[in-house]
Amino acid sequence: MGIEYEVISDRLTSEAADLYRDLVAVHLEAGTGDRRFMLMKYLGGNMLRFLGQGHRRVWRDVDPGALDDLAGYGLLSTEYSPKGSPNYRITGESLAFYRWWMRELGAAIDQAHQEVWRAVAGESFAEAHPGASHHLNEAFDLLWKDRLDDQTVSELGDHLRKALMDVVNDVVSGEGGKVEQPVKSLKAWLDTRQIGEREREVVNAVIELARATLRLDHRLNHVRDELELGEPEASMVELRRAAFATAMACEQIGSL
Known part of the structure; x- marks a missing residue:
C-alpha cells in the first residue's frame, strides 16, 4: 500500500469513508468469485455497479473524488474495460487495512454506542x-x-x-x-x-x-x-x- 494506516485513516474524507465501508460490506457479502465494481458515466451523472455473484448493488451519482482517494491510497485496485470504464476491486491489503481500521475506530464507536444504549x-x-x-x-x-x-x-x-x-x-x-x-x-x-x-x-x-x-x-x-x-x-x-x-x-x- 505504501502509506501508513494511520495516515490513511486521518486523510479519508467522510464521503470516502462511507463509500469504502459500503464497498467492503458488499465485497464480503458476495463471498467468492470476481468481485468488481464498474463506474459507468452517463449524461449528467454516473453510476457505480457491483458486478460480482449473488449480490446486486448500485450507487448512483457516486463522488468520483471519493473513488480517486480510495484508489490513490491503495484501498481499491483499478483497471479499465475495453470501452474505457474503470473497474475497481477490494484488494487483500485493503481488507487488512479495513480490519485494522475497525479495531481502531472501535473505541470511539463503542463510546457513542454506549451513550445511546446506556438507558435502553x-x-x-x-x-x-x-x-x-x-x-x-x-x-x-x-x-x-x-x-x-x-x-x-x-x-x-x-x-x-x-x-x-x-x-x-x-x-x-x-x-x-x-x-x-x-x-x-x-x-x-x-x-x-x-x-x-x-x-x-x-x-x-x-x-x-x-x-x-x-x-x-x-x-x-x-x-x-x-x-x-x-x-x-x-x-x-x-x-x-x-x-x-x-x-x-x-x-x-x-x-x-
Whole structure:
C-alpha cells in the first residue's frame, strides 16, 4: 500500500469513508468469485455497479473524488474495460487495512454506542419496555453483522419499527390495547400532560423524530418493494442511522 494506516485513516474524507465501508460490506457479502465494481458515466451523472455473484448493488451519482482517494491510497485496485470504464476491486491489503481500521475506530464507536444504549439496554428499560428492548437487541445484532442482503435489511427494519411501536404503546396505552397510529396517539397523549412550553417543544421534536424514523424503518422493512419502485438500495450508513435514531427515540419516548 505504501502509506501508513494511520495516515490513511486521518486523510479519508467522510464521503470516502462511507463509500469504502459500503464497498467492503458488499465485497464480503458476495463471498467468492470476481468481485468488481464498474463506474459507468452517463449524461449528467454516473453510476457505480457491483458486478460480482449473488449480490446486486448500485450507487448512483457516486463522488468520483471519493473513488480517486480510495484508489490513490491503495484501498481499491483499478483497471479499465475495453470501452474505457474503470473497474475497481477490494484488494487483500485493503481488507487488512479495513480490519485494522475497525479495531481502531472501535473505541470511539463503542463510546457513542454506549451513550445511546446506556438507558435502553439497561435492566430498568427492559423491565418497563420488554418488547421494545427485545426488538432493539435483535436489530443491533443484525446491524453489527455488516450485511446488506435484502433479508437482513428487511428483518432489521422490522425489529426497529416494532421497537418504536411497542414503546409508544407502553407509554400511551399501558397494557390496555394496541396503538394503531403511534405519532397521532403520542401527540394526543402529550396534550393531556402538564409540562412547560419549552419542554413541550422538545417532546414534540422527539415525536417528529419518531415519525421520520418510523418511515425510515418501514422503508428498510419493505426494501424489496422499494427497489421495485425504483428507490435506492439500502447502505450501511442508512442502517446505522436508522438503528441509532430508533434507539434514541425509544429511550426518549420511554422516559415520558
